[in-house]
Each structure stands twice: as C-alpha cells, then as structure tokens.
Amino acid sequence: MVSALPFINPLDFKFELPAEKIPDRPLPERDLSRLLLYRKGEIEQSVFRNLSDFLPARSFLVFNNSKVIPARLYFRTENGATIELLCLQPTDSETTVEGLTVQTWRCIVGNLKRWKEGVELMITTKNFHFSATITRRGGEENEVKFSWTGKLSFLEVLEKLGHIPLPPYMHRDADEMDTERYQTVYASVSGSVAAPTAGLHFTDNVIESLAKAGHEKAYVTLHVGTGTFKPIKTENVLEHKMHKEFFEVHKELIEKLLERDTVIPVGTTSMRTLESVFHLGNQFLNGNEQMFVEQWVGFEPRIHSKKECLNALLNWMQKHSTDKIVAETGIMIVPGYSFQICQGIITNFHQPESTLILLVAALVGENWRKIYDYALLNEFRFLSYGDSSLLIP
Template identity: 45%
Template sequence: MNLQDYTYDLPDSRIAKHPLKERDASKLLYYHKGEIHHHQFSTIPDLLPEKSLLVFNDTKVIPARLIMNKETGARIEIFLLEPILPSNVHEQVMSSKLSTTWKVMIGNSKKWKEGTELTINLSGDTFQSTRLTHDTVRFDWSSDLTFSEILLAIGQIPLPPYLGRSATEEDVPRYQTVYSKNEGAVAAPTAGLHFTDRVLDSIASMGIQKDFLTLHVSAGTFQPIKSETIEDHPMHREQVHVSRSNIETLLQNETIIPVGTTSMRTLESLYWFGQLLEEDENAEFFIKKETAYSYQSPISLENSLTNILNYLTHKNQQSVIGQTEIFIYPGYQFRVCNGLVTNFHQPGSTLILLVAALIGNNWKRVYDQAMNNDYRFLSYGDSSLLIP
C-alpha cells in the first residue's frame, strides 16, 4: 500500500487548539452506507442503529509530564510511558504507595546522567527520581501518598504535540471523558470527549446499551508512519482490560459500535485472543500486529468469545489483562465491530488506515466533506459516526 493514498492537506488553522465550551455542541458527520449527512453531536442518540451496543473506553489520562530541575538549573522533562515495577498493571501502580519504575521519555536527556537523582520537595516530603537507563526511571517518595496523588500534585496533563501549547486549567477536566475511571492513559480516547451525561442519558432512554472496557492509550498513538511500506510500520503496544461481563454483553448483541479507535482496537484484539485460545487454552493475551493476517479460516465470533469465557472459568478470573499492537489497515476483515464513533485524524496516520479499513475509499469523501463544512480536526475537534 502507498502511504500517499492515505494523506490529505490539513492546514494548521483547521486543528482545534482548544475544546468547545459545551462538549456535545461539536459537529457530527454521519456516514451511513455511502451517504453523508451533517448534524450536531447532541443528536447522536437519534442516529444510532436500534438495539445497538455502544462500547466505551473508560481509561483515565494521568498527569504524565513531570518537570524537574537539577541544582545547576537544567530543566529535565520526564514523560511517563508505562509502568515496569512493582507491576506493569497501571491501576495497581497508581494506587500504590511503594516505589515504582517506569519506562519513560526524557527531555534534555544529555543533562541527566544514569545513576543520578533529581529531587522535588513536596509539602515537606521528598519525591526522588533516579535515572536507571536511557529510558527507565525509578520514583521514590517519603510521604504516605499514592503515586496517583503524587502525579496530581506535581504532574501536567500531556496534551498532543500538534496542539503546540502547554496544558492549562481548562484542559484538566476537558482532556478527559466524563466517564473516565481507570488511570493509565497518556493520551485521551478523544472520540469520547463529546459525550455528556445528558447525551448518555438520552442514549439509555432510546434503549441502546452501553458497556465500558479499558485500553490505556499510549504515546505511540501519535507515532507517524515512516517505513517505506505501511505493513512494516512498528505498531505501539497498549494494555487492555476486559471483564467477563464485557464478553457476556458482546455475546448478547449483534450490532456493536465502539466509541473511538481505542475501543475498536480492544474489541478486535479480544476476538483474536479467542482465536489464539482455540489452539492453546493457555495462550498469552498478546496480539501482535500481524496476528490478524495470519489465519486462513478464523473461527466465529461466538466461538472466540466462548473460548475466552472458558479461559476465565479455568483460571478462576473475572477479567483478563492483555497487550495489543493490532494493526488495522485496508484489507482487514472486522470480526466484532459494525461501525465507529471517531474524530478526524492526522494525515497518513495509522488511524486514517483504520477508518479506511472500515469504509474503504469513502474515507476521502468523508474528509473532503468535513473540510468543506468547516469541521474542526484532531483531538479537540469534531466527531463522526461511521456505519459501513
């Protein structure tokens, strides 16, 4: 595939640099079986297919940017990526009061030597960061605070780089969905930013079911494709949490619409985990980017989900935590999802490829219509409901 076939001209002026005052006042482009209509997001309950299931990602963005200063005055930025110790499970680490080690990106890296510490005085207590390797840092503190409380006190919300600005007080609540719950993301699942309690209540009154699972969005979501061929792009890995209840709900519904590409990636990864269990009942929940393209005759969705329920019963677990680097691009056959609620994405990105996999070359019509009708693009931009 040629990456140039999945690019478009996005002027900086069309990137939404700030959120709207009202979340559900954003525009909504409705694509339905080739036809395109324009609405306000607050009307989405009227557009959703009857008896459909909306699946949300309830991850919560953490204040992942830490600014620390050396005694010399050098400014060091630590960007948290994923926990390593004492656990790699985000929620466990965030609620812990023990020291923790993270994989990170470090700004002004040359000024901070491995094996040395940086310290912040936090209300009379000490918060210390020790650089272990080029991309790992251990954090220790003397107070009785959890790591989550530490980050709330000293961290900053990590806005996407294309916004070209630092986070403000406005971003603290707005770069977060109203239903965010499980801490661990370093980028928001932005398709969900448009939902308000009012819209959610209206959806429920229409008889449309809702369900919530978790994918902790990583910084890799902004990684541009630089490889000569699309298929060679190194996909980022993200942690997913799925419950027995999630799987039982999926089995009871036929029209499943994820809210956001992260929810879609989780649902489709779940199917492939069930496929792995077909061959090995103790298979690891790790979906490699090529897994979805490795099977000639995949099993049915019902069989896949049943395999996962049997796995949970065998393990005496109520949920499963896994890793996915699934790569959804044109040619992919969707196994779970029947539509998508999503924002408008960067040119030539993996997310454009995902949209193109769902609605084919009509993605160009969708983006042309959005551009011609003054839609706002990217994280704080407007929304779309895509039903192929």
C-alpha cells in the same frame, strides 16, 4: 505472514490539513460539536447531542473509560538544567498508578543529555520527597525508577507534581480548563497519557438519551499512549512498528458481545480493544495463552468463530477464577483487515498518514477520502478538540 500482505503506501493516505482546522481549545459545550454521519455510502451532518437519533436500532456502544493522568513531570539538575519526563506506562502489567511502592515506568525524557549517568533527580515538598533514576537508557524511551516518601500512591504524587500532557499539535501547555475538558465525563480508571478523544463529546444528557432510545453501553479500559500520535515514516505501512498498550475487559462485556449484533465502539482505542479481544480468544483456542495480541494477527487465517473465541475467554476466566482479562495489544488495523466484532465507529477526524486514518480506511474502504473531503470542505474541526463522526459502512 507479513510478507503475504499487500504493499500499502502511506502517501496514499495523505491530504492537506490546514492548521486552522485544528483547534487548541474545545467548544464551550461538549455535545455541540458537529457530527458527520456516514451510513451506507451517504453523508449528512448533524450535532453530536442528536447522536442517538442516528444509531442503528439497539446499538451496543463500547466506551474506553481510561482517565488521563498528569504524566508530565519537570525536574532540575544540580546545575539548573530542566529535565522533562513524560511517563508512558509501567514496565509491567501488574503495576498501576494506585500503587504505593517504588515504580519503574517507560518514559520519554526531554534534555536527556543533561541527565548524567547514576544521578538521582529530586523534588522536595513540605510533605514528601520524590526521586527519579534512569535504570535503562533507550532510543525514544527510557526506563525510570520513581520512589517517594509518605503514604501516597503514585497517582497522588502525579496529581501534586505533574501536568496534563496535551498532544504536541496543540502547541501549548495544559491549563486548568484542560483538567476537566481533556477527560471524558465517564473516565474512571487512571492510566492514559492521551485522552480517548472520541468520548470527549459525550455528556450525561447524551448518555441518558442513548438509553431512552433503546441503545446499551459497556466499558473497556485501554490506557492510551503517545504512540497514538506517532506518524508513519516508513515507505511501506507494513514496516511501521505499532505501539503496545495494556487493556482490560470484564466478563460482563464478553457475555454481552455474545448477545449483541450491532457493536459500535466509541473511538479507535475501543475498536482496537474489541478486535484484540476476538484475536486473544482465537489464540487461546490455538493453544497460545500469551497475553499479548501481535501487530498483524488480524491477517492470520481465522480458524474460529466469534462465538467460539468469546467463549474461550469466558472459559479461561472461569479456569483462573477471575472476572477480567488484562492483556497487551499491538494490533494494527489497516485496509484488508476483516472486522470480527465491530460494525461501525464513533470517532474524531484524524491526521493524514497516521495509523488512525488507516483504521478508518479499513472500515469504510476508499470512501474514507470522500468522508474527509466532505469534512474539510464543510469546515469540520480536526483532532482531539475537533468534531465527531459516526461511520457505518
């Protein structure tokens, strides 16, 4: 299947991004970020708090309600070496941060060579003991088993001992301000190690203005991993290995998607979730009920309609007496992809040669460069604490 896809050179998505375009602090007010508007080939600009004025009539916005967890932990060995752990995600979909029992997570380990085989690292506080043991050593990722005393959830342990993991390009540690501002105002399901940053511009007032203007909203959950920052290092984009992330969608969302014509995801994670929902339904109709959406599934022949695929998911939920679907996706959206659910996107400005810029190019075509040239020339701010864009092809 992949061999049938066109060669895509990541260098075709390269541009110069000066360091001064990447803020390491947010603006004092979330909704005062600038908003680039791209609609049907035309570009203009406004302020984010005016978003509702520019959306297509009766837009259906889909937000990712995942919440960033303080996933960075520091341990000390008996010899005084510091071991840094970044918890990425549980090793199985049944485990959540609210769990009260022993958990095994995939982790990035800093100073791994100083963590000897079989050694249990400990943090002792007045109220509980917390330990970490490597159960599997890998390349970039390792599996680490955590255990603790006391009647605490894993999330409560992280909240007491962990730190918010800011993106590497901020070149600083998180402080008290980030605890609030590196979260969306609607974040409710803990599990991400990076913020779904397109949502950082929304305030309660902006969300209220959407309803007043006749727009509707719903939520998905996709826990964002560090793979979102992983650069493409292969000569051909098709050789890049996309990261996998868990997502959760509810019956109510599927029903609304059947009724709505203009679906605008807030962020690339919401877009990848929505498109994965379609392909999961398509898999079900083809007799494949594995709860995983493959990387290049979007380039397989599409046999079934949107309506058929969404109804397949509703039928699956009824059959299994549940009102939600939890699955994993590795979907990669690149130029040539045919969108099945989404008609546009609200998103920040992304790094060159990244999977995210490829997703933007898949949506708006060659005009992605026109958009980014405009943003750079007009002093828009890039990446997590940067400005926003509304892209309607």
